[in-house]
Amino acid sequence: MTGEKGGEFRGKTIEAAINAGLTALQLSREEVEVEVIRPGSRGVLGIGAEDAIVRLTGIQPEPPQPANKSELRPVKAEPKPPPEPRPSEPRSAPKPVSKAETCPEPAKTPGSAAEAGVSSKDWAAAEMGKDFLAGLLGRAGLRVTVEVVTQSAAEAEEGDRVPVLNIVGDDLGVLIGRQNEVLSALEFITRLAVNQQSHSRSQFTVDVNGYRAKRAESLRKLGLRMAEQAVQSGRTVSLEPMPPSERRIIHLALRDHPKVFTQSVGEGDRRKVTIVLKKE
Numbered sequence: 001m002t003g004e005k006g007g008e009f010r011g012k013t014i015e016a017a018i019n020a021g022l023t024a025l026q027l028s029r030e031e032v033e034v035e036v037i038r039p040g041s042r043g044v045l046g047i048g049a050e051d052a053i054v055r056l057t058g059i060q061p062e063p064p065q066p067a068n069k070s071e072l073r074p075v076k077a078e079p080k081p082p083p084e085p086r087p088s089e090p091r092s093a094p095k096p097v098s099k100a101e102t103c104p105e106p107a108k109t110p111g112s113a114a115e116a117g118v119s120s121k122d123w124a125a126a127e128m129g130k131d132f133l134a135g136l137l138g139r140a141g142l143r144v145t146v147e148v149v150t151q152s153a154a155e156a157e158e159g160d161r162v163p164v165l166n167i168v169g170d171d172l173g174v175l176i177g178r179q180n181e182v183l184s185a186l187e188f189i190t191r192l193a194v195n196q197q198s199h200s201r202s203q204f205t206v207d208v209n210g211y212r213a214k215r216a217e218s219l220r221k222l223g224l225r226m227a228e229q230a231v232q233s234g235r236t237v238s239l240e241p242m243p244p245s246e247r248r249i250i251h252l253a254l255r256d257h258p259k260v261f262t263q264s265v266g267e268g269d270r271r272k273v274t275i276v277l278k279k280e
Helices: 014-025 120-139 178-198 211-233 244-254
Strands: 006-011 032-038 052-058 145-150 163-168 205-208 260-265 272-277
Touching (some): 006 014, 014 052, 120 163, 120 178, 211 272, 244 272
Parallel strands (some): 163 205
Antiparallel strands (some): 145 163, 260 272
């Protein structure tokens, strides 16, 4: 040895022997050269096992090379010409963000309860519900607009329309749910909050992107079509199970039909509308 650190070390494995040497020499793996003297053996069933032996030799760091004198000569920096003045440009105002980039544009809504054809009490309650529902959905991280519109003719009884809080936005199917269960829950919570705040009972419904209005029209047409089928076949026709609000639309659509009448049968979620022929 010529003064550098080193020596032979043992371990059950090569890695164990190397780690033992590094600990003894107080060096890192990058600071030694490793030579395997004996790789070691586990033997058979522990008989004839041999330790691994390695030789570690410390690596001498290379002395720093003297810098070239030519490199040490200071270079005389030439003065840079002053930058040419640029003509001042008027600072443009920031582009305003359009309303369409933030929230969808709400549909045109009636300006008053009289225009909407609903009671002023229900219209005022709907305005309160609009603020509550917008805040609730905003805290849930949804970018939506809530508008107050008039209930569609297919949903309402004659002369008995109520306001609708229509939630407008993109990809809002999650707010409807299976058989409208999420939408019904939103409506219940909003009504409860408004009734507690106003200390009175008011009527309004909650919709998402006009879903209920479209569904109501579709159900109305379905009821008329199935009534015609019942008349032609002479048999009672049963529709698929529906929530109460949708069964009501079928009942309203066929209540004045001259040849059939409707009734709800079944229990719970399986309750459905049947279309029955009137007796002559």
